[in-house]
Amino acid sequence: MKLADHSSNRWCFQLNHQEANLxxxxxxxFPLSPVAGHPFSKSDDSAGAADRQKLLNESLAEHRRDLKxxxxxxxxxxxxxxxxxxxxLLLSSEAREILLQILNDIRLGCWQALGEPDDLEQLAxxxxxxxxxxxxxxxxxxxxxxxxxxVLC
Amino acid sequence: MVSTSEPVTVPQPVIERQEKSADALxxxxxxxxxxxxxxxxxxxxxxxxxxxxxxxxxAQKHMLEVHQQGKSILVREGSEKAEFYVHExxxxxxxxxxxxxx
Numbered sequence: 001m002k003l004a005d006h007s008s009n010r011w012c013f014q015l016n017h018q019e020a021n022l023x024x025x026x027x028x029x030f031p032l033s034p035v036a037g038h039p040f041s042k043s044d045d046s047a048g049a050a051d052r053q054k055l056l057n058e059s060l061a062e063h064r065r066d067l068k069x070x071x072x073x074x075x076x077x078x079x080x081x082x083x084x085x086x087x088x089l090l091l092s093s094e095a096r097e098i099l100l101q102i103l104n105d106i107r108l109g110c111w112q113a114l115g116e117p118d119d120l121e122q123l124a125x126x127x128x129x130x131x132x133x134x135x136x137x138x139x140x141x142x143x144x145x146x147x148x149x150x151v152l153c
Numbered sequence: 154m155v156s157t158s159e160p161v162t163v164p165q166p167v168i169e170r171q172e173k174s175a176d177a178l179x180x181x182x183x184x185x186x187x188x189x190x191x192x193x194x195x196x197x198x199x200x201x202x203x204x205x206x207x208x209x210x211x212a213q214k215h216m217l218e219v220h221q222q223g224k225s226i227l228v229r230e231g232s233e234k235a236e237f238y239v240h241e242x243x244x245x246x247x248x249x250x251x252x253x254x255x
Contacts, residue, residue, distance in 0.1 A: 041252055042252060055236070060243060101245060101246070104192065105246055107193075108246050119190070144195060147196065
């Protein structure tokens, strides 16, 4: 996967057929992480703390519903175009941002399923394509390729 | 040396009492991002740039603080704005909290 073209609000990524299939497979697995996020504060025990936590949980749940809908949308043909080198993935800036969040959710969900290890390098080598370790690495691979090359330098 | 026979009058300092607005007295919060071993460093940098409009060096500085020191204070804001940032950061699956600024 590589960035093939980019203008102000349009991103075009070149994938090979295997990458396209893997990315579609990942999208179909979303969501993998639990909907609940972290507590909004480690130390705030004021009267409004419970309300704040409730508001955060509701906001994250609503965002999750939006991302689910958008994950299905990213599988639709309008985002994909055939080319001699393999499928092209066409994204607006907003859709690219959404795809990043979806992939990161999958990566995080796999890490949680693996028991939240501190040292990722100590994990057992990747096995079948369906293992959490493999899915986590795959999501990370696509994330890195989606990020603006400037951030990676 | 110049001499003068006129008495010199030194103006007395005027001490103004400054009134703080209600906003200035309202509690403020630190928005803190905590380290985790799973979010990619480039992803965290990207999120900081996107959410706070920071340039890459500033975003990377905070990302490295998170990575090396375990946390980074990102901004100090009133409750409403701090809450907004925590919501947005958690939507990106970063471990962010707001803590009362003392």
